[in-house]
Amino acid sequence: MNPNNQPTVVIDTIPQTLADLERDTWKQLVSAPTRKKGAGFKTLTLATRSDEGADARTVVLRQADEVQKRIWFHTDRRAVKVIQLQAHPQATLLFWDDARQIQLRLVVRTTIHISDDVADEQWQQLWVGGRKTYLSEQQPGSEQPGPYPGFPERLGEDLPGQEESEAGRINFAVVECQALSMDYLHLSRAGQTRARFTYHGDETTMQWLAP
Numbered sequence: 001m002n003p004n005n006q007p008t009v010v011i012d013t014i015p016q017t018l019a020d021l022e023r024d025t026w027k028q029l030v031s032a033p034t035r036k037k038g039a040g041f042k043t044l045t046l047a048t049r050s051d052e053g054a055d056a057r058t059v060v061l062r063q064a065d066e067v068q069k070r071i072w073f074h075t076d077r078r079a080v081k082v083i084q085l086q087a088h089p090q091a092t093l094l095f096w097d098d099a100r101q102i103q104l105r106l107v108v109r110t111t112i113h114i115s116d117d118v119a120d121e122q123w124q125q126l127w128v129g130g131r132k133t134y135l136s137e138q139q140p141g142s143e144q145p146g147p148y149p150g151f152p153e154r155l156g157e158d159l160p161g162q163e164e165s166e167a168g169r170i171n172f173a174v175v176e177c178q179a180l181s182m183d184y185l186h187l188s189r190a191g192q193t194r195a196r197f198t199y200h201g202d203e204t205t206m207q208w209l210a211p
C-alpha cells in the first residue's frame with residue numbers, strides 16, 4: 001500500500017529487446033485461456049467492417065499459437081459477425097491486460113471453420129455448459145417478442161445432457177485469426193513502451209514506435 005492506502009499496481013518486468021518482447025507477448029496469449037477468470041487477455045474485442053461502418057464486440061480467447069501467430073475464438077455460425085467476416089475477412093483484435101497494463105492491437109485475416117476438422121476438434125473439447133448457447137433456436141440478434149435466454153427456455157439454469165448438447169454442433173463455428181501485425185503498448189509512469197511487429201510468412205519485422 002502507498003501512503004494514500006491505494007493498492008500499488010505491480011507491473012511485470014518488460015523484456016528489453018524487441019524479439020524478447022514479441023516472444024513474451026505471444027507466451028502471454030498462449031497461456032491466457034487457462035488463467036483464472038478476469039485475467040488479462042482472456043477476452044478480447046473483435047472489430048469488424050459492416051455495411052454501416054465499423055462494429056465491435058467481446059469474445060473469449062480460446063487458443064493461441066505463438067509459432068503460427070494464430071488466435072482462435074468460438075461463435076454461432078448464424079451471428080452477424082460471421083456474415084461481416086465472410087464479406088470482409090480482415091479484422092482487428094484488441095486485447096487489454098489490466099494487471100500488466102498492456103494493450104495489443106492485432107490486425108488479422110480470418111478463416112471461418114464450420115463443417116471441418118478444426119470445428120469438430122474444438123467442439124469435442126467444449127464442455128456441455130459451453131455448448132448450451134449453441135442450442136438456441138433463435139438466430140442471434142433476431143427480434144423477439146420478449147426476453148429470450150439464448151438457449152431453449154425449458155433448460156433454465158440446467159445444463160444439457162452430453163447427448164442433447166450435440167444438437168448445438170450445427171450452429172457452432174470457430175474463427176481462426178492469422179496475425180498480419182501486432183501493435184504493442186505498455187503503460188508506465190516510468191515511460192510507455194510501444195512497438196509494432198509485422199508478419200510476412202516466416203519473417204517478422206520489428207519496430208519501436210513513439211507511444
Ligand SMILES: Cc1cc2nc3c(=O)[nH]c(=O)nc-3n(C[C@H](O)[C@H](O)[C@H](O)COP(=O)(O)O)c2cc1C
Pocket residue numbers: 043055056057058059060061073074075076079080081082140141
Ligand atoms: C465477456 C463476454 C464474452 C463473450 N464471448 C463471446 C464469444 O466467445 N463468442 C461470441 O460469439 N460471442 C461472445 N460474447 C457475446 C458477443 O459480445 C456479442 O454480443 C454476440 O456474439 C453478438 O455479436 P454479433 O451480433 O456482432 O455477432 C461475449 C460477450 C461477453 C460480454
